[in-house]
Amino acid sequence: MEMQSIFCGSRPEEKLVKASRDMYDCVYIFVSSTNTAIRMLNQFLGSKLAIITVRENLSIKENLQLLQSGLKEMQMLIELKDKDFQEKIGVPLYSQLILPTLSTNEKIRLVKDIYSQYNGVFENICGPICAVIIKHGNLPEMLEIAIRNVVSTPVLSLQVSELLMTKEEIANALPDSNPCSSQTSPPVKKKTHSFSVVPSSFSLTKFMRIIHCKQKSKDSVQLAAEIMAETVQTLKPSCEHFQRSIKMAEEYVTLIIDRRQ
Numbered sequence: 001m002e003m004q005s006i007f008c009g010s011r012p013e014e015k016l017v018k019a020s021r022d023m024y025d026c027v028y029i030f031v032s033s034t035n036t037a038i039r040m041l042n043q044f045l046g047s048k049l050a051i052i053t054v055r056e057n058l059s060i061k062e063n064l065q066l067l068q069s070g071l072k073e074m075q076m077l078i079e080l081k082d083k084d085f086q087e088k089i090g091v092p093l094y095s096q097l098i099l100p101t102l103s104t105n106e107k108i109r110l111v112k113d114i115y116s117q118y119n120g121v122f123e124n125i126c127g128p129i130c131a132v133i134i135k136h137g138n139l140p141e142m143l144e145i146a147i148r149n150v151v152s153t154p155v156l157s158l159q160v161s162e163l164l165m166t167k168e169e170i171a172n173a174l175p176d177s178n179p180c181s182s183q184t185s186p187p188v189k190k191k192t193h194s195f196s197v198v199p200s201s202f203s204l205t206k207f208m209r210i211i212h213c214k215q216k217s218k219d220s221v222q223l224a225a226e227i228m229a230e231t232v233q234t235l236k237p238s239c240e241h242f243q244r245s246i247k248m249a250e251e252y253v254t255l256i257i258d259r260r261q
Helices: 002-007 012-045 060-089 091-097 104-117 126-135 139-150 160-164 167-172 204-214 220-260
Strands: none
Touching (some): 012 126, 012 160, 012 167, 012 220, 060 091, 060 126, 060 139, 091 126, 104 220, 126 220, 139 220
């Protein structure tokens, strides 16, 4: 029964551990996908965009805000390159390039067409094509929507490093017999503003205490796991969109490099 309970995720601590790891992965997917885009642009366009680092001592929200700043800088660059590329290759080829449904063979033919018609116009088409694909991924907008959809959850104020707490650490973080007393929990009053604009991070312990004081009728670990899992599910489509957009750019780069060899 013990093993079945763990693998089925029936225990609240197990559920919270899994949901927290999923949230941790979500943060890193956003950042690593963006960094892949930045590296491609720096390599093929000669840009100097800064690689983004997850700061685990900051909150999830603060890290996503830092990511937003990096994405805005990247977007300014790729919009200029996108406009220049569109003017040079014309609407028909450009319209095909931004289609997300092209097969690999169709992409190969498209790359050949661009090379044959515009040989000598571009020193290296990897950079411009990356810029076009990434631009049409609308990454800044997707991240903004994702943040807006979860802005009211206290999960965003969690320190990123806290998402790696073990089952035992979570058990030790459980609220005491009177966590809502004035002595033990003055921050609870401070958090009654929907948790939407918290400038600093807080711990998983405090997260569970806040939940416990607001929902005394329900197990705080179970509720924390549910809130965390719901937040992950809300962010998941945007995470997957980031991955798809960057993968599409990488596929074109691979096809172009293979063609040269």
